[in-house]
Amino acid sequence: MLPNYSDKDENEDGESNSTISLGSSLSPINNSYWLSSSGQFAFGFYKKENGFFIGIWFEKIQQKTVIWTANRDDPPLLKDVKLILTINGSLVLQSEDGQQTSLLNAPLPAFSASMLNTGNFVLYSSDSRIIWESFGVPTDTLLPGQRLLPLGQLVSNISGTNHGRGNFQLIMQPDGNLVQYPANAPIAAALAYWYSKTDTAGDNVTLNLDVNGQLYLLKNTTGIIIKNFTAQRNSSGIAFYRLTIDFDGILRLYSHSWNQSDDWVTEWASTTNRCDPIGLCGVNSYCTLMDQEPICVCSRGFDFNDQKMNNLGCKRNSITNGCMSKNGESFDLQELEAVAWEDNPYSTFPSTKAGCRDDCLRDCNCEAAVFKDQQCSKQKLPLRFGRRQEVGSGTTIIKVGFGSSDTRNASRGKDFLIGSFAVLAFALIVLAVGAILIFRSYRVWKYKKITNHGNDGLIEDVGLRSYTYDELEKATNGFTDEVGKGAFGTVFKGVLSNCGGVVAIKRLEKVVAEGEREFRNEMKSIGRTHHKNLVKLFGYCHDGTHRLLVYEYMSNGSLADFLFKSERKPSWEEKSGIALNIARGILYLHEECETQIIHCDIKPENILMDEHKCTKIADFGLAKLLMPNQTRTYTGIRGTRGYVAPEWHRNLPITVKADVYSFGVMLMEIICGRRNVDMDSPEDEVILADWVYDCFAAGELDKLVKDEEVDKNKLQRMVRIGIWCIQDEPSFRPSMKKVVLMLEGTVEIPAPPSPTSIITSIRIN
Structure with missing residues (x-):
């Protein structure tokens, strides 16, 4: 794009902008930037x-x-370089050896x-x-007063932390149409995933953004606005705007108030469907929405190239040359519905x-x-630009080798049926005879159980054993070996041979007196419930009047012991793994088990650890049994002070988001290795949640993990997740499914507002 040879600018008060003289220089360490006269x-x-990059950013x-980056695809610069405006009038980078x-x-x-x-340098x-x-020469952002001329383009960043050229571009076409395309493909109408529908406007059309946030297309030969994307506002200088094509491929107009500390607010977006951008997922994978968030899924017969970066596409999980063998069994066909691909x-x-x-x-x-539409279109791999599209996408038929994980079992079954039919027939006869004998034995056993235990048939079908009080008293040696005590009762160590040896027996105290059927x-x-991160109930x-539960024994105590009492503190990798395992367990309770369970008392004492230091959630499903006056907080509230969500105190309906709040408090304890309330700490650090947010807002997260080797990116990620989880407004907290995805690093996490904010413009449900 040609430079604009214009007169020297002045600021709003008529003052000249600060001048950078020949011979001036910058280094990454000392005097590392030049400011505008306003300091913005x-x-x-x-x-x-x-390393370091050279660019332009909002300083206040x-x-x-960052709104502009020089040489954005080059490797990071080392700290020993200098940027010099030489006496010869060139802006150069000088290495340590003088080159x-x-x-x-x-x-x-x-x-x-x-x-x-x-914002113009x-x-x-x-x-x-x-x-x-x-x-x-814009990169991914347009500022007020900046025009995107015909053939001008914005190209997204690779990610939120990598400012190299990414996968999406916005082009101001010579025909007057503003169009978004994937960046790593030829320009073609079929690949346009958003456009302004102004292709009849003709040449000399520019995209404009003014200081009041009005975004529009202007026909420069006539001075007529041919399309408004946003209405003009009167910001009176208290807000600033930027138009950015984000790394997820969506064009967004943001505003920011100078007189507030809030984050950028989205004023307008080219689409609300985050799977619309073509090319969001790599080859042989497709984009689908989960909780309105885009995720990449491999086609059948394929696995991710990189399990940690699912947007990098998928590869076959078997080998096939595409041709049938003589017996016609070298591969199978898998069908995939409602997915659109590059044609x-x-x-x-x-x-x-x-x-x-x-x-x-x-x-x-x-x-x-x-x-599709009674047409068959045969293709070679790779399949590109896949997106879930319920209407008009047809059926995708994929050739999959029998060695793949999708067809391996089917192949083995087919071979077995063809090659061993006689053996199978004999086995079926044996099974039939065995089934008759087992059925007779079962009826005798069932009759005895009914005789001994009356109405216990309510839960026999789920594999739980019903014990007598005498059996458990004997197993615990008269309830003498106490290993823990909580809101629901006392836990004793015992030995039961049918459970594999050592067990934990919880004697429930002061449960709801009436409600025998409810208990069952x-x-x-x-x-x-069956999940590797839940304590198993035997x-x-x-x-x-006796109510007792028999659990698997967790030999390494609770997470509270490990975090707050153990001489060996958990490493950063252990902390990350613990947080993710707990989140997966809560997700199972909320969304994946047969009956949704709200725990109501998520805290380190209820997270137990087995001999391998694997974390498991205890006491789930018991909240309904606890009498209201047995809580440690207020009458009617189930949970523990410091972990209960604000809605408990407001007489609001309790949902799974109450557990999300408790998890957020506990996540901060895991990060910092201290209790959520510590009266021995300095005054501004007593309440952990407040201190964490203050450190986050000030960019001083290192204070949270003093003398500890941490992954700073993971620290930033986990702190953001924790702050989102403890938002006062339940609807602003993410679901546990979203929490798991964020902890796994598969989704970006927007900067959270203050947890006690009354109004916020961002939700990550």
Whole structure:
């Protein structure tokens, strides 16, 4: 794009912007940037990854927002480089050995430079004309007063932390149409995933953003606005705007109030469906929404290239050459519904679905086919630009080798049936005879159980054992070996041979007196839960007034012991693993078990650890059994002071988001290795949640993990998750499914507001 040779700018008060003279220099360590006269913008070195980049950012905003980067695809710079505006008028990078390389491609030698109050970095000639400006070569962002000229483009960043050229672009086309495309593919109408529908406007149309947040297309030859994307506001200088094509491929207009400490607010977006951008997921994978968040899923017969970065595409999990062997069994066909791909067939013909399958099966070149509108389109791999699309996408037919995880079991079954039919028939006869004998034995056993235990049949079908009080008293040696005590009762160590030896027996105290059937139903619900991060329930006792539960024994105590009492404190990797395992266990209770369970008392004392230090959640499903006056907080509240969500105190309906709040408090304790309330700490650190947010807002997270080796990116991620989880407003807290995805690092986490904010513009449900 051609530079704009304009006069030297002045600020709103008529003052000239600060001048950068020839011979001025910057280094990553000392005097690392040049400020605009207003102090709002900075040009210079900023730190990313393991080095430095040169760019422009908002200096007065806590969350550093970079709006332009020089040489964005180059490797990071080392700390021993210098940026010099030489006496010869060139802006150069100088290495430690004195070698210089030009940073900007200006047509004339510069006489001076300036970081303007508009966010534009400029070089001036000797007659005060602008000979180069950052506004003329935008990266991913457009600022007020900056135009996107015909053939101009914005290209997204790779990610929130990597400012290299990413996967999406916005182009101001010569025909007047503003269009978004995938960046790593030829420009083609079929790949446009958003456009302004102004292709009849003709040439000389520009995209404009003004200081009041109005975003519009202007026909420059007539001065007529041909399309408004947003209405004009009267911000009176108290807000600033930026238009950015984000790394997820969506074009968004953001605003920020100068007189507040809040984050950027989305004013407008090109789409609300976050799977709309073509190319969000890599080859052989497709984008689908989970809780309105985009995730990448491998097609059948494929596994992720990188389990930690699912957007990098998928590879076959078996080998097939695409041709049938003599017996026709070298591969199978898998069908995938409601997914759209790049239309790139090598053969298209009218057909039925069955005919399309058969034709692809016989064709050595056919690796996949799309059946749509009675047309069969045969394709070779890789499949690109996959997106879940319920309407008009047809059926994808994929050739999968029998060695793949999707077909391996089917293949083995088929081979077994063909090669061993006689053996199978004999086995069926044996099984039938065995089933009769087992059934007779079962009826005798069931009759005895009914005789001995009356109505216990309510929960026999879930595999729980019913014990007598005498059995458990004997197993615990008269309830003498106490290993713990909590809100629900006392826990004793015992030995039961049918449970594999040592068990933990919890004697429930002051449970709801009336409600025998309720107790049995709760046992039935708990007995149906099976997850590696939940403490296993072996059985129960309902003998007269006695209520006892028999659990697997957790030999390494509780998470509270490990965090707050153990001489060996957990490493950062252990902390990360503990948090993720607990989150997965809560997710199972909330969404994956047969009956949804709200725990109501998530805290370190209820997280137990087995011999391998694997964390498991205890006391789930018991909240309904606890009498209200047995809580440690207020009457009617179930939970523990410091962990209970604010809605308990407001007489609001209790949902799974109450557990999310408790998890957030506990996550902060895991991060910092201290209790959520510590009266021995300095005054501003007594309440852990408040201190964590203060450190986050000030960019001083190192204070939370003194003298501890941590992964700073993971620390930032976990702190953000914790703050989102403890938002006062339940609807602002993420679901546990979202928490798990965030902990796994598969989704980006927006900067959270203060937990006690009354109003916020961002939700991550």
